[in-house]
Amino acid sequence: WPRSGPRILIIGCGLAGLGAAVTLAKSGVRGSKLLVLEALDRAGGRVHTARPFRLGHAAELGAAWIHGENGNPLYRLAHMHGLLATGRASGQDGDVDHFFTERGERLPSGTVSQVCKRFSEIMGDAFGETDRVYGGTGGTEARSAAAGHRSVGDFLDEKFFSPSGSWDEASKGVFEWCKRIECTDEACSSMYEFNLSELGHYSGFEGRFFNSLGPRGFSAIVDTLVDRLPAGSVIFNKAVSSIHWGLRTEQTAAEGVAGAHPVRVVCEDGSEFHADHVIVTVSLGYLKANGASMFHPPLPPRKLRAIERLGFGAVSKIFLEFESPFWPDGWDSMQFVWNEGPEDRAITAGSWKDSWYKKITGFNSVARHPNVLCGWVTGREARHMDTLKSSVVGDMCVRLLRQFTRLPVSRLVQVLVTTWNKDRFFQGAYTYIPLGVNARTEQQALAEPVPGRRDPQTSLQVLFAGEATDVNFYTTTHGALLSGQREARRLLN
Incomplete structure (x- = not known):
């Protein structure tokens, strides 16, 4: 990276990082002035479309939803580029959900x-x-x-x-x-x-929700954003280990750094990058694990408190691929209604590990995969499930499907459990607001740049984006994108 001119470094090539990078590039911040560092070998962050099943169609291991149409920048992108699915594949029309008790009885609609x-x-x-x-x-x-x-x-x-x-x-x-x-x-x-x-505080957009995009999946939206960046703007497999900010100009000049940039980013492979501004877009889960140690000097107490107090929840998907579909055509889901569920007070306070499987709400069909079902597990039960072998999870799921639906379940070919909660670069799924926490106070503190605007010559060295920093759109993909655009505009203004 050439050591000349004012430079902006973005850490993370998820939707927040891309939102910032595309906004800056569109405003003329290009070439040696803009660079994105991504720890993984792909863009998208918590958006991850894969093709793990026999038919080879797209499946969403991460984010899958477009929440609303009117004003939603992701819907606008998907619509503009013809990426939306139609009919049943969109998750909009013809959904038929079936609810079963643990005694195998189907509940009246x-x-x-x-x-x-x-x-x-x-x-x-x-x-x-x-x-x-x-x-x-x-x-x-x-x-x-x-x-x-x-x-x-x-x-x-x-x-x-x-x-x-x-x-x-x-x-x-x-x-x-x-x-x-x-x-x-x-x-x-x-x-x-x-x-x-x-x-x-959470706000939504009006209009339809989409939980399945076209054949290329949600990653197609990511691709459209990456395509808007100049070639060479993103370096993959470049994990950051520390961020040194507030460097004195005479110190950096003495170290031979042309231009005396006040921020130095050190990567795990030993490489270093110097910048005037760094936009950090890592997950709140990553900040919880590393925020107290990766910044030098340490982040202000107010920001560290926000990182600690905001909740970052666990969500896991369970994909079950069967030799053939055993459920009737037209069934979109089979939902499990327990006599005593995990949301009962006694279960919440008691031995929940023994009944982690009760957090499985049921199983839904997967667009373009006629022999695949997908279930969800959240919270501490999801983190506990991460400690189990996939074969154990699969056996339990088959047992539940037989118990609840009384259908002749066909042979299970593959079990795929997502690993966001134990991935060191994410350590969970998305943000929630725990008891006793004021969302606006903590999320605004999380979003505050350091240093602030007191000294125009040294302000805005490290900025923060990501769904966790958006008071109104946290948990969402559009919240992540908009937060990156927000920080880019902060610099441009």
């Missing part, structure tokens, strides 16, 4: 619809609690502190089991299933650990 509708209504009320806590004038801080120890799970139970509600055992089981599904959206171990007062 009316029961399921009634409970899911009520759950959705209560979740809408839960989002409104944020306005109640933060709305109006006066006493906001006190109300926030008092409300910060009430969980979404407690709110759901209170509203669902209120005196006006009378539910049979099957309906209660579906309600517990809804809470498990919500854990997947929030990446938490339990809805009893998610802060109710902060839920409504």
Whole structure:
């Protein structure tokens, strides 16, 4: 990398890093002024499309959703480049979900619809609690502190089991299933650990959701962004070990660094890069494991506190490839309704490791893979599953499918369990807001550059992007992209 001129270095080539790089390149920051370092041998970060099954079609090991249309930059990209799937492959039309009890009984669709509708209504009320806590004038801080120890799970139970509600055992089981599904959206171990007062900070885009793209998968969106960068802008297999910021200009000049850039980035292979500005886009999980040791001098206490207090949840996918599909054509999913589920208070507080498999909500069909099913596990159960052999996980899944559906399950050919939670560069899936944590306070602290703007000559040396830094769009792919664009604009402005 030529040692001349003002330079911007981006760490990470996921959607946040690409959002920053493309925005800067579009504004004329090119050539020796812009470089992206990526620890892996691919772009995309937590977006990872692979072709691991016999038919060779795309499967999403990581992010799979486009959340809404209107105003969503990822939807706009996918639509512009013709990357969206149509019909059933989009996850939009013709979905037929089947719910089974552990006794092998299929629940009436009316029961399921009634409970899911009520759950959705209560979740809408839960989002409104944020306005109640933060709305109006006066006493906001006190109300926030008092409300910060009430969980979404407690709110759901209170509203669902209120005196006006009378539910049979099957309906209660579906309600517990809804809470498990919500854990997947929030990446938490339990809805009893998610802060109710902060839920409504999250915002969504209007329009349809897509959980499957065209034949090239979600990585096709990543490719369109990479293609917008000048050749040679990204160096792969270049893991960073330390970031030295606040270097005095006379010190760097004495070390023979032309231009006296105030930031030095040292990589695991011993190579070094000098820059005026570095945008860090690594996951919150990586910062939790390395943030206290990789920055020199250490990050400010306020930022380290934010890294510690924000939650970074575990989410794992289980792909099961069978010799042939054993479920009827047109079935999109087989969902598991337990008599006593992992979201029951007793299970949450008790020996959850013995019943980790109860966190599996069920299994869904996979677009363009007629013989593959996909299930999800979240939270501490997902991290526990990471310690098990894939064969053990597969055997348990087959047992559950037989027990719940009573269908003749065909031979299992392959089990693929994603490894985001134990991958040292990610160490989890996405962000959630634990009890007692003020989302805006901590996420804004996480997003603050160091140093700040007090001295224009030395400010904005290290900037931070990633879904965890976005108060309104955390957990999402568009949140990651927008956060990178935000930091690029911060520098350009």
